[in-house]
Amino acid sequence: MMIPTKKYAKAAKIAPKGFDTANEFFEFVFNDKEIIWMGQNTNHLHKENQIRDAMLSCVESREYAKYPPPEGFPELKKLILKDLNLEDSDILITAGGTESLYLCMNDILEPHNNVITCDPGYLIIDNFASRFANEVRSVPIYSSENGYKLTPELVRANMDENTKIVVLIDPLNPLGSSYTEEEMKEFAEIAEENDIYLLHDITYKDFARKHFLAADYAPDHAITIYSFSKICGMAGLRIGSIIGASNIISSVRTILINDLGTNLIAQAGAIAALKSKDDWIKEVITTTRNNQKIIKEVVDEIPGAFIPVYPSEGNMLAIDLKGTGINPTEMVEYLLERKIFVRQGTYTSNRFGDNYFRVSFSIPEEQVRTFVKEFRKAIDFLRKN
Template identity: 65%
Template sequence: MISPKKYARPAKSIPKGYKTANDFFDYVFNDEDMVWMGQNTNHLHDENEIMDSMMQSIKKRDYNKYPPPEGFPELKELILEDLGLQSEFDILVTAGGTESLYLCCNDILAPENNTITCDPGYLIIDNFASRFGDHVKSVPIYNKECGYKLTPKLVRENMDANTKLISLVDPLNPLGSSYNKEELKDFADLAEDNDIYLLHDITYRDFAEEHHLMAKYAPEHTLTVYSFSKIYGMAGMRIGALIGIPELIKSIKTIVINDLGTNLVAQRGALAAVKSKKQWLGRITDITRSNQKIIKDAVDQVSGAFIPVYPSQGNMLAIDLKNTGVTPLEISEYLLERKIFTREGSYTSSRFGERYLRVSFSIPPEDVHYFAKTFLEGMESIKRSKLCGS
């Protein structure tokens, strides 16, 4: 019998009452009344060019053919243009940002190398990095002193001669913290001086009020991960991209698994998404910023609760419940019973999971109002139940 390999723990835990994580996700996926605040997906697009383009592709039976293996050239050019990067960069279209992350860890890390990530953070990166390198150093960043993010100072304190990769999810899932130009320049100096690569995951970039690209400061040491899952509302289509200088992308191309190309219908939608972005981006970010204020107003009514990073620069935030007498698991289960899907902190943190509930808010405002009302009711109900039982 094949023994399971021992990597960093999976990012998906099994919720109470379900045999597997897949069973749970199947349940929430198929419940059409579920308010979807647990996976940072974007539900704010109307019927538009993105949907039309994919429907036309299906009607033309484009899916009978394989697409270009590295992505449609027009799509690659549009992504670079969207990022303001010039032709000195190359790009590989992938099956979502997750495939890009995997390819980066696989290509960059040797068995003796280590990786620096942060906690809280996107735990799948720890999982991938532990497969190909020696170990992962997950630096605790859940505090005001570091601004709830991995700083150049923290990296210098935790790196060693074998550190080869630094993960920067920017804005950060789950907290919504982000970086300014000075911090990125400092990271650039660090990477260049020590021949370390920077994995800049910009999945939530377009929700931010201001965002800067690491690739512009350390092009030879940066790989940028781009996703269509969030701002474009295409999470289920599984499409993303990986951007770097030609030398880096050429190396990564030697280890691709998906060598017959990424989902053709998704690429058609992605083309329309980038082309139409200016038409709908402002509307979506206006709604998300208004939505997170609704959540903040509710949180402020709960004694002991607070939002560590506000305003969030992503489409999600964390609600710290440590001093409320209610655990994230208790309130997440209460909300799920009332058709609201959120995630307790253990989904994105091994150290601080008992402190916070993560909620995303790129959903219709009426659903956010329902969450705020139900959250307040739930916090009060759970506290009252504990008092009666004591």
């Protein structure tokens, strides 16, 4: 007997050329140790530091044989709130920011609601929202007129009495745009005036030169999504948190699936990461920003190519190839054959994916220099063919 497909079922990921499934592709890039990893905004700049040592100690002690506290170790929760200066908020530890996003959509949305997101953006959020709301209003933001981001003006123009959540990915994956304090204050006014929620995904916050928390301006209407995947270099460990007013988090507690707690080894690493942050963050940020400059210099040399948002406030940026006549998918395939993993625009945009491809650059500088060398060659080759 066939199980009917849910209305919100994710579309199957399109496998890159030469692979039968997306999973087969990701296994390939994961297992190839020579691949330069610029396709998932991951951070490869951490060395043998306190984060690694704490997780090794957890393994050696075999503490992983026990279950952790179901909502996370109190020490970790306190450290996250201190990191954000949100000590008066409530918090849950989750298996990554993605789980936090899902929990929010599940808990808050009703069938008559709509959610405002942006395109380009992190499309899994749209999928989660579609499971519980009547409509997802994905606002096109790929324009210099609005700074390549979802502005307060665009939110006001697209919301109605059924709008329940406005999603702010800040800095924005894939473009790296971020918000000023004035913009965040206006978002807060919108949320309070209309009794709606700002879902503030701050996964890339620590890469930004300046960053403003929605929770500082609308504490009762902001939900903060926190992740250790990027700045802490812990993407494969799947750990994050959801932070908000006590009534919000108490409601989310009623729908938790992961009732036996989040990965114990990951929590040990997360505690060490926050305790040691001052020891390593400057080097990670400096290298990341210098790498971005190297990429920008090369893109500026190529007629028809440009970077929509520079400097990016994240550890990724988009390279627009529309003016070159080159299909970004062909660029991605060319670079993969040369062991450089970048991401086609269709992964983060339904409307504009044929304009750009995305590269992340929290990797060693020599790998970035390999990328720009091969990128130049790719431009010449793909233009001729």
